[in-house]
Amino acid sequence: MRDESEVREQYEFLQDQLADEEMRHEGVRQLFTHYKRALGWVLEEEHL
Template sequence: MRSEEEVREQYEFLKEELASEEMRHRGVEELFTHYKRALGWVLEEEHM
């Protein structure tokens, strides 16, 4: 299992990547959006 810090780093990285101009391709954007959402769920569940 990854540490909370590792998950948070990945989450922040993905947020920045999704905001960049290079990630405007629809398929890539959708893939990263799903991955970002999954990481967010992991973070929320660990803090409940």
């Protein structure tokens, strides 16, 4: 399994990508939103 810092770095990268004005295409936004949720769940489970 990846260490927490690597997962957190990817999560923050995805948040930045979602905030970018050029990522407004709905399909791309949905894809990144799913990845963001999945990474968030991984981070939450690591701390339970």
